[in-house]
Amino acid sequence: MPRTDLDPESCYRAVKSKDRRFDGVFYTCVATTGIYCRPSCPARTPGFANVSFRPTAAACQAAGFRACKRCLPDATPGSPDWDVAADVAGRAMRLIADGLVDREGVDGLASRVGYTPRHLGRLLTQELGAGPLALARARRAQTARILIETTEMGFADIAFAAGFSSIRQFNETVREVYAVSPSELRGRRGGRRTPSGTITMRLAVRTPFAGSRLLDFLAFHVVPGVEVAGDGWYARTLDLPHGPGTVRLELGDDLRIGETAFVAAEFALEDVRDTAAAVERVRRLLDADCDPVAVDDHLVEDPVIGSLVRGTPGLRVPGQVDGDETAVRTVIGQQVSVAGARAVAGRIVAAHGRPVDTEVPGLTHLFPDAAALAAVDPETLPMPRARGRAVVALATALSSGSLALDRGPDREDVRHRMLDLPGIGPWTADYVAMRALGHPDVFLAGDLAVRKVLAGLGGEAVDVEGWRPWRSYALMHLWNTLMPSTSKEN
Known part of the structure; x- marks a missing residue:
């Protein structure tokens, strides 16, 4: 579903079926309640005449809607369209999620993507329904909510960790977006509390999620001193804008179809202002915004690699933190x-x-x-x-x-x-x-290991063009056959 042309009838069908595959792809704004929801919200489906659809949470907030307290629409993976298209809007969204607007302002963002601030603002508003400041504000609100609900951090620390410039701005934004105060938000949901000096989050990914095979790839490539891995976990150092940090991830499989799974991530940061950057970089490492159902549906019937796709649904392309x-x-x-x-x-x-x-x-x-x-x-x-x-x-x-x-x-x-x-x-x-760039459609035809695997599958002369736009995932399925397992059970 194109980001710039949300067809209301198609969106409404997804909402009626509570289709989780569209969580993060678009949001439902309900005029009668003034709230916005994810497509899979378990509440009763509102009438078609009472809803509209927007491509980002920021667009919903800019239109005066508040986040649903039941389905938490901002706690979803991002749109997979951003990596597929890799257009200016998608590239800008990645940098905004990394906290660039908080560190360098709109001018810094515009410089990175090669546009003037005014032109970039017009483009983002046209493509995503909100300008760079509104998109950055929505990201800060999401980070703040997660920290409020899952840590013992004081509200002042949370405000600056989320990227707010003042406590007042933090309080006003939380009230406007979630219709409750920070204190009420913390008391409303019982989250997991973390020891002092650490921040534990659950990072949303779409299912199926072949987390164990992602771990195997990362473990196979660990660099001493920078990375370590064990049975079910991976950890590494992080070089962040305001100081160093570490992250430890718990990685396992979730083979449900079209659901949202969560990867437990424990961060230790020298400067809490790096929270947003650390989270975004780890999400890139996990390929968290991938739509595995779309990828697998495209590749599963292929005569050469279809059996590999069926054997390892939800395989990810490992990204990077730097x-x-x-x-x-x-x-x-x-x-x-x-x-x-x-x-x-x-x-x-x-x-x-x-x-x-x-x-x-x-x-x-x-x-x-x-x-x-x-x-x-x-x-x-x-x-x-x-x-x-x-x-x-x-x-x-x-x-x-x-x-x-x-x-x-x-x-x-x-x-x-x-x-x-x-x-x-x-x-x-x-x-x-x-x-490094999250390109979903790369195929290394000259790679010796790939050629060897293809020969074994009888696909030496395979037409890889048929795997577009997911050739990177096809490549990972071929490499996956050569990857040793970290699991003690194997």
Whole structure:
């Protein structure tokens, strides 16, 4: 369903059927009650004449509607359309969710996506029903509600953690969006309380969700000092705008169809102002906004990979918490085994990463930032000289700002800029597009492992064009056959 053209009759059919697949894709505004709901709200379906439909929670709020207290419409995965289209609106939404407007204002957001502030405001209002400030305000309200309900943090700390500039703004927004005070919101729902210094959240993902296989991929690629993993869990350090942090995720399978599942995430942050950025980056890692039903329905009947899709429904494309790190790690891993790449990356982390104190055994460093690697003599890196020069050239481009991997620039522009760098070819540029930029339609036809799996399936001459626009997921199904399991049961 296109974001810019919500057909009322189609939306209403989804609402009548309580179809959870559309949660986060659009919102239902009810004129008779003044509230907005997710499509699957369990309340009685209002009459067609009394409802309208909007593409974002911010659009509903801007139109004067308040969030339903029963279905909590803001607690949904985001629209999968943002990654598929990757247009200006989608790229801007990713940056807003990362807290960029709170840190750099609308001017900073407009600069990242290459538009003037006025033009960007018009475009977002046309596409999403609200301008950048309203979209950022809706995100702050959602973060605040989660913190109010699930932590013991004081309201002042929550206000600044959610990105509000004052306690007054925080109180007014909560009252306007949820029709209750922060105190009433905390008392109304019994959430899980967390120890001092940690923030525990439940991150929404659509089902089916192959969390165990996502964990297997992450565990197979862990870099010593930066990441650790075990049976059912994964943890890593986070280099955030105001300071370091860590996250620990509980990852398991939920194979229900068209429901909303939740991944438990425990954050430890040096500065609570980084809460929104930390959450958004981990959601990107989880591919949380994926619509697995649409992906699987498209691929499941394919004669080559259909059996793989049926065997692992809800497989995700692992994202990233830092695009620069993903790109550097990809170059490090060129033409070496995964084990070899992990070892080399671990040595680089130990030599050039920033040490951090954490409560998680094994998490000792932040991955080196681009500026630190740009200053390294490539001859000293533990890899062939040509690859060392490629790492330093990439880091130099990232640190200078001539290359950005924060999902703000256009994907094709990023690809061309990467290919202009020495030592970076199509495989590396496309892999970075898939993981760092969230591109759902990348296929690495020259990957040796992929060719081997395809040969075993009898699909050497398969027409991968038929897998569009989900070729990245098809690729993951092929790689998944080679991934060792972290589960003790296996």
